[in-house]
Amino acid sequence: MHSRDVLPIPDIPAPGLTTYDAKDPDTRYPPITPLLPPQGAPNVLLVLIDDVGFGASSAFGGPCQTPNFERLAKQGLKYTRFHTTALCSPTRSALLTGRNHHSVGMGNITELATSAPGNNSIWPNTCAPLARTLNLNGYSTAQFGKCHEVPVWETSPMGPYRQWPTGMGFDYFYGFLGGETNQWYPALYEGTTPVEPWGTPEDGYYLNDDLSAHAIKWMRQQKALMPDRPFFAYYAPGATHAPHHVPKDWADKYHGVFDDGWDALRERTFARQKELGVIPADAELTERSPGIPAWDDIADELKPVLARQMEVYAGFLENTDHHIGELLDALEDLHILEDTMVITIIGDNGASAEGSLQGTFNEMITLGGFAALETADVMAAKIDQFGGPEAYNHYAVGWAHAMDTPYQWTKQVASHFGGTRNGTIVHWPHGFSASGETRDQFHHVIDIAPTVLEAAGLPHPTFVNGVMQKPIEGVAMNYSFDDASAPERHETQYFEMFGNRGIYHKGWTAVTKHRTPWETGAHELPAFDDDVWELYDTRSDWTQARDVAAEFPDKLHDLQRLWLIEAVKYNVVPLDDRFVERGLPESAGRPTLVHGKRQLLFGGMGRLTENSVLMMKNTSFSLTAQVKVPEGGAEGVIVAQGGVSGGQSLYLKDGKPKYTYNFFGLDEYSVAASEAVPPGDHQVRMEFTYDGGGVGKGGEATLYIDGNAVGSGHIERTEAFLFSADETCDVGNEFGSPVTTDYSQREFSGEVEWVEIDLGLDDHNHLIRPEDRVNLAMALQ
Missing domain, CATH: 3.40.720.10 (Alkaline Phosphatase, subunit A)
Incomplete structure (x- = not known):
């Protein structure tokens, strides 16, 4: 009979005679029995x-x-x-x-x-x-x-x-x-x-x-x-x-x-x-x-x-x-x-x-x-x-x-x-x-x-x-x-x-609504002590249809006090009705997975949530990829983030670099290069220069092959906060729903060695040297 209040159940062998020879008639060990719940457990x-x-x-x-x-x-x-x-x-x-x-x-x-x-x-x-x-x-x-x-x-x-x-x-x-x-x-x-x-x-x-x-x-x-x-x-x-x-x-x-x-x-x-x-x-x-x-x-x-x-x-x-x-x-x-x-x-x-x-x-x-x-x-x-x-x-x-x-x-x-x-x-x-x-x-x-x-x-x-x-x-x-x-x-x-x-408590409910779910953004909320409490006797009012706070002020007071006692008991206080601040790790006090202004991703990495990748919104940034293109050219996604609900993708179409920004599925803004990436090892880069003046604004996207500008255009507007709750960032392919239907194929037909994300302005040499990439990799350890 197992004692099950301590888990895992301790492996304590029963005391008994230890013999020298397993053939000894006194050698006895109980058979091994798998651990099972009590008889009748459903x-x-x-x-x-x-x-x-x-x-x-x-x-x-x-x-x-x-x-x-x-x-x-x-x-x-x-x-x-x-x-x-x-x-x-x-x-x-x-x-x-x-x-x-x-x-x-x-x-x-x-x-x-x-x-x-x-x-x-x-x-x-x-x-x-x-x-x-x-x-x-x-x-x-x-x-x-x-x-x-x-x-x-x-x-x-x-x-x-x-x-x-x-x-x-x-x-x-x-x-x-x-x-x-x-x-x-x-x-x-x-x-x-x-x-x-x-x-x-x-x-x-x-x-x-x-x-x-x-x-x-x-x-x-x-x-x-x-x-x-x-x-x-x-x-x-x-x-x-x-x-x-x-x-x-x-x-x-x-x-x-x-x-x-x-x-x-x-x-x-x-x-x-x-x-x-x-x-x-x-x-x-x-x-x-x-x-x-x-x-x-x-x-x-x-x-x-x-x-x-x-x-x-x-x-x-x-x-x-x-x-x-x-x-x-x-x-x-x-x-x-x-x-x-x-x-x-x-x-x-x-x-x-x-x-x-x-x-x-x-x-x-x-x-x-x-x-x-x-x-x-x-x-x-x-x-x-x-x-x-x-x-x-x-x-x-x-x-x-x-x-x-x-x-x-x-x-x-x-x-x-x-x-x-x-x-x-x-x-x-x-x-x-x-x-x-x-x-x-x-x-x-x-x-x-x-x-x-x-x-x-x-x-x-x-x-x-x-x-x-x-x-x-x-x-x-x-x-x-x-x-x-x-x-x-x-x-x-x-x-x-x-x-x-x-x-x-025993059939009574005291309640106060503080925030309305569909009122988001910059919405002023009352102080907690200014919230109006309601009282319902659900023994006779099943649906909370009749507020009786005015009739039973003492009962309301007792229940408000009981709520506070329970709140202290179960870690509910301090109350926190912040929304924007809680969405930002820095002000909320929780860790972030990525830090700084540079991040290095490698070919084959994928299904990276937006929390796993640097935030490329409301700022200037660049995407630089080291790629290998086979004879005859390459097609497919170099790096993509997001999906049908909104996102961005850098890919090759007809062998030429192309960048598409999907704005909430309402509009697509694309910038295409005038030249194809030739066979061999090359760098493909997209620089986005943010217009500024607030969040969700547009910017200029410029494409480079080996540091040479090959195309540019304006992205009219961008998403300010999140592409979606579940779409991901992928290197050398795009999983989930597609950012755009413009692809000839999703999986890159060459090889993406690495992609570097840089936030803010850089020295504009449009190339990343090998030693720079090594320094970044070492710094992130």
Whole structure:
């Protein structure tokens, strides 16, 4: 019998007689037995969908058809008061550790980490994740899909891999690291190795297909080779996070369904939710959140575009549900579905309001501060491309709010249930007898880890790898499986995100919204002490529809004080509502992977995130490449960064250097050389002289071969902040979506020895000497 509170389980041999000759009759050693969890420990499939509000899935009354979620609910339990943190990385950290998001340093997304303990994005070694605990107890473990838990300065192909999935207890990982990825051209890793999709969209490649195929293959292999060992599979697709990508026939299934707009949709969803019993019959539909326009006030010429945005999203979610169904079918085929605990959390936060009030064909335009460029005419001209490989689209805020029916607000707003309440289904026929029922006890994402451990018969470890563990902060949900009327055990829970904060305590909620998700850029925020708090008695007001702060000032005061106590306990303070400052490593206090004004890359390097490469925006810079050109000339990419949503590329076309700048997919600016690069060893260089006068301005691009100018032209405007969340920089090829369709081929047909990036002005000799390159390489060690 193993003692499992110290992990790894110590290898302590039993005392006994040691003989001299193995043939001695007294020679006895117990047979080697593999480490396994306790008898009856189930397989666990944990499914986390991305950016889905409570009112999206048909399983919870929404308009997006999700028959496989309904299938799970028919034999399982629907949790109607389950909560997340209101944002991606924090929810995932809380889910995988059983601790509050600030307790494990993830007060926000990894890209906005600071040096404060509650916001540094570094999981403490005192908070071992669930996967490691299960793995050290004999479970096989695998993660598929989205991670978004790695500190941004550790996301290059060189790691370190401490907080990558394989460093956190997962035997196998197939997915992507960032907050989102292009569903047609994803940036994938297998373990810690960058891998490319098996094909292009033209070949029929689509990420949802790929993820489910890999998950099914892994589960089949695991059961074929280790049938007695249970598995823990964490399946977290990038869907339905923007960009909203889906094959056209899935979106077309919803043609015309949303033509009457988001207000009418909220009413229909609200009625269905009452019919299903996922909200009480006396629940009230909250008013449209301030700042969201009424559908009737939308310009008629824009309505067809907005309706198409929602059609695409609905198809995206239904397609995702379809692939969950494939996983369930595979489990059924293996005859283990009823033995497997399937936990499905439909959304890591509320629906996303990050697509602006009118939605966008390319979300990077909005995030980059150029939303005014996307007029109704511009989007109408691209209506048939929404959801396809050419797009990087996101829907309008009004749809996000409708997807959060019946609650107020959206993703990022941790104060209100629209940001934090997510429909959750637990399916485990051999684990409990109840089926097709709802459970109304209050629960939170930190409750999943202790629920799984209790189901597996495993204790919370006190030591892991020699480090004493902080107690798990969640409450196991198992008590409610066969007792719908059991008193809830998770009685108190704080919430905080971007300064939006709230507290739940024994049925009461005190909340204050500090920041509005779609108001970005230079927006003045109130002082924290000036925020107006609201009070709701959710014992009788299920949806937070009636603010009773004026009626119960003492209760409000008590809950405000309790929020502060919890905030101090869990590293929530100091509150930090900075946005621009947190985006800059220098002011945020987090490390950067690259430093200085020069960087040397070598041929074959690729899949380098923008955090892995010097920032070439809002400044003058040069790209210098040492290339070998074969007889007959060369074609293809020398160095490229970005993709269809925006980027830049230096390449050879018809043997001649060419530089193309893709401005948000709206315009392409190209400069071509007048001469071809002859066979042999040569330097190809592009110098960009920034116009200045602010961010996102243009500049003059000049091309050189061996120091001689061979072409120049003006780039009218540039992107100021980020090309995308997942497109990369590649040398000698271009992976992911293409910066331009002008290529004759992507892979360079000669050899790129190295590429040097130089920021700012140089001595303008237009050549890099070998000794200069060696000096740079030595300086970077």
